[in-house]
Amino acid sequence: MEVRGETGRMVRVGDYLIERLRAHGVDHIFGVPGDFVLGFMKDIENSPLSLVTTCDEQGAGFAADAYARLRGLGAVCVTYGVGGLKVTNTTGQAYAEESPVLVISGAPSFSERRSYPLLHHKVRTYDTQYKVFQHLTAASAVIDEPEDALREIDRVLGAVLRLKRPGYLELPRDIVDREVPRVPPLPVPSDASDPRTLEAALAEATAWIASARQPVIVLGVELSRFDLIEPAMRFVERSGIPTTVALLDKSAIDERHPSFIGVYAGAMGRPEVQEYVEGSDCLIQLGTLPTDLNLGVYTAHLDPARCIDATRNRLAVGLHTYEQVGLADFVEGLARADLPRRPSGDHPRPPGAKGRTSGSPDDAITVAALFRRLGTFLTDDLIVLADPGDALFAAIDLPVYEARDFLAPAFYASLGFAVPAAIGAQLARPNDRPLVLVGDGAFQMTGMELSTCARYGLDPIVIVLNNGGYTTERLILDGAFNDIQRWDYSKVPEVIGAGRAHRVETADDLDRALADARRRDGQFVLLDVRLDTLDVSPALRRLGESLQQAATPVPAGNE
Numbered sequence: 001m002e003v004r005g006e007t008g009r010m011v012r013v014g015d016y017l018i019e020r021l022r023a024h025g026v027d028h029i030f031g032v033p034g035d036f037v038l039g040f041m042k043d044i045e046n047s048p049l050s051l052v053t054t055c056d057e058q059g060a061g062f063a064a065d066a067y068a069r070l071r072g073l074g075a076v077c078v079t080y081g082v083g084g085l086k087v088t089n090t091t092g093q094a095y096a097e098e099s100p101v102l103v104i105s106g107a108p109s110f111s112e113r114r115s116y117p118l119l120h121h122k123v124r125t126y127d128t129q130y131k132v133f134q135h136l137t138a139a140s141a142v143i144d145e146p147e148d149a150l151r152e153i154d155r156v157l158g159a160v161l162r163l164k165r166p167g168y169l170e171l172p173r174d175i176v177d178r179e180v181p182r183v184p185p186l187p188v189p190s191d192a193s194d195p196r197t198l199e200a201a202l203a204e205a206t207a208w209i210a211s212a213r214q215p216v217i218v219l220g221v222e223l224s225r226f227d228l229i230e231p232a233m234r235f236v237e238r239s240g241i242p243t244t245v246a247l248l249d250k251s252a253i254d255e256r257h258p259s260f261i262g263v264y265a266g267a268m269g270r271p272e273v274q275e276y277v278e279g280s281d282c283l284i285q286l287g288t289l290p291t292d293l294n295l296g297v298y299t300a301h302l303d304p305a306r307c308i309d310a311t312r313n314r315l316a317v318g319l320h321t322y323e324q325v326g327l328a329d330f331v332e333g334l335a336r337a338d339l340p341r342r343p344s345g346d347h348p349r350p351p352g353a354k355g356r357t358s359g360s361p362d363d364a365i366t367v368a369a370l371f372r373r374l375g376t377f378l379t380d381d382l383i384v385l386a387d388p389g390d391a392l393f394a395a396i397d398l399p400v401y402e403a404r405d406f407l408a409p410a411f412y413a414s415l416g417f418a419v420p421a422a423i424g425a426q427l428a429r430p431n432d433r434p435l436v437l438v439g440d441g442a443f444q445m446t447g448m449e450l451s452t453c454a455r456y457g458l459d460p461i462v463i464v465l466n467n468g469g470y471t472t473e474r475l476i477l478d479g480a481f482n483d484i485q486r487w488d489y490s491k492v493p494e495v496i497g498a499g500r501a502h503r504v505e506t507a508d509d510l511d512r513a514l515a516d517a518r519r520r521d522g523q524f525v526l527l528d529v530r531l532d533t534l535d536v537s538p539a540l541r542r543l544g545e546s547l548q549q550a551a552t553p554v555p556a557g558n559e
Contacts, residue, residue: 013149014043014176017104017169020157020185021049024073028052028427029104030060034079036121037106040176041077052427052456057083059420059449061090061101066385066407067424068099069224073161074424077104080170081121084129091136093412094166097248097289098225098312101166102157103133109174110144133168140168146178154186161188163312164225191312194324201315201322202333205284205308208317209239210339212282217243218264219252222287222312228328232286234335240342241284244277246294247396249287251384251406255350255399262350263396266296268543270397272348274300283307286331291411296543350399361508365529367394367465367537369507374435374463375399377514382435382461383425388413389472391437391465394537404432416445422460423452433520434460441470441484447492453524454498460524461517464489467531475536475544489528501526 011019017040021029028050033041044051054060060076068074078084084105094101108119113126123129127142134140139159141152153169160167209215217239223232229252236243236259244264245252253260262273277283278301285307292298309316315325363369371394378384384400386392386408400406407425409417419442422434438447443464453460469483493499502513504527517525536544 009182010179011150011182012176013143013146013178013180014040014171015047016150016182017153018043018047018049020153021073021075021102023185024157024161025071026073026075028067029075029077030054030063030067030424031077032057032060032079032083034083034106036080036108036173037077037083037104037171039173040104040106040171043176044077050427051077052423052452054420054423054452055448056446057086058090058416059423059446059452061087062417062420062446063424063427063449064101065090065094065099065417065424066421067428068094068101069407070383070405070425070428072227073100073102075102075104078106079121080105080107081123081129085123085132088132088136089414091133091166091168093409093414093417095136095138096412097409098164098222099166100160100164100225102160103137103166103168105129105168105170107142107170107172109172111174130168130170136166137168138163138165142170142172143175144172146175146180149175149178149180150183151186158186158188162190164222191326193326193329197322198325198329198333201317201325201330202337204317204320205334206337206339208282208308209241209284212280214276214280215241215282215284215342216261216277216280217241217259218277218283218285218288219243219245219249220286220288220311221249221252222289222327223252223331224249226287226312226328228287228331231332231335235331235337238335238341239339240344242276242342242345242347244273246288247392248289248291248294248408248410250395250408251400258344260350261348265294265396265539266543267299267545268296268393268396268539270348271542276348278302281306285309287311287327289411293410293413299543351397361506361511363507365504365506365510365531366535367531370463370465370510370529371395371398371537373507373510373514378435380404381432383407383429383432384435384437385418385421385425387418387436387438387442388415389439389442389470390537390540391418391439391442393472393539393543395437396539397537404429415439415442417442419443419446419460419462420449420452422462423449423456423458426458426460427456436460436462438462438464439471440464440466440468440487440489443489444484444487450492450499450524450526451496454496457522458524459520459522461527462524463527463529465531466528467533467535469533471534471536472540474534475540489526492526499524499526501528504529
């Protein structure tokens, strides 16, 4: 890249940041303009990077999050105060779910800060925004000293890439154009294992695995974040051990794999999967996060004494904890271990795609029927994105083996993720197509980002589960606060001036809509799926029944 403004070994601060983003595989930056960041945005526009302007900063943050999950690094660029504080929610999600997103915020110059105590967009003090992001990121910096700018950029980027969590850079607008001496980029640090401790941990773990009666492997989200799916699958292949994933980790394994038993999510998952996993005498958890949703809202029953639990921060083999053992080294060690291969045994298998069940084409559409039909619709160029709520819970039973990937905020669970995430997903993988599953409440939060899709020629398929409100919350505590204004979502293309839409009320309507959705002409396709207010997925119904049973008092004398 030819760096504008460079003379000899000098480089502009703004150009250096663009260089480093490109070096780490970033081709797009998502954002919304504002006066404190316009200068840097002009630099982006004049660079090989593409600046994608979304309708709202939260949309930019979610798009950058999805981009990061698929490309290894994402970036969102906003102005100070009104822009920066809007992406705190998406940054919080990226931190919780270990997604490497760099937040770049423009800011007032230091001369302005000295001269104008009440400059617009200021909240309390000029470092208030920085203090907020210190709590939401793995590393943060205000680039206030030009001579330290390059090192600070590399320090923050290094932490983002090493820890797979967001970082924050605040660029005062008078710093962007400053020329500074070029220095060699800082390498991204790595976490090295202690060799003797690693050897001891692997020895104990492999001995236990070899002698186990019913071992089960759980592939976790950190395998995807730290690029460890390949060695983990070598371990699965060599050992033949039955394998599952939790909800946050769905699509970590090809669901047609002979070792795959289905998604484990406590009582939300299929009963035979729950019984098999919880009956294991050696549960090998690799990079899993024990969140309440992953554990079926705490309906899971896992004994730590029977678990090998390896994450980026911790390794425990049963009740033995090992320090200074990296997740990558441990997974690679298991992949190379000389373990007896398990014969194809009597373990659960996912039911696979069933398509439409018996019934009339005029039958009213249900959540269960919708997801059965989607199981036969998926193709290998689709990336499935699910918003929290029943759109996510229903996907537990959705066979995504034909889909390229599955993205969902199944821990932080922020509504409004999926539609803007489709922007980041399709730009991260231009040859693939997003399939968005979103409730009507979530769509009303960020659905306007379909306008961004139209502007940039993106063509997601968006399926709106239209049931008039927040169904998951209704099942917890019902009230008028769970209702929302009914929209005619099939009219959205008329407002935007682009896209196609279908109103789906019957099974036959769904077939026709999906047939049209396969046609790609550079426009989004929206399916307005009209559901009964209290219709829920089988997964959510299983969870409700389990929680009701747990809350039912045991009659005297039956204890």
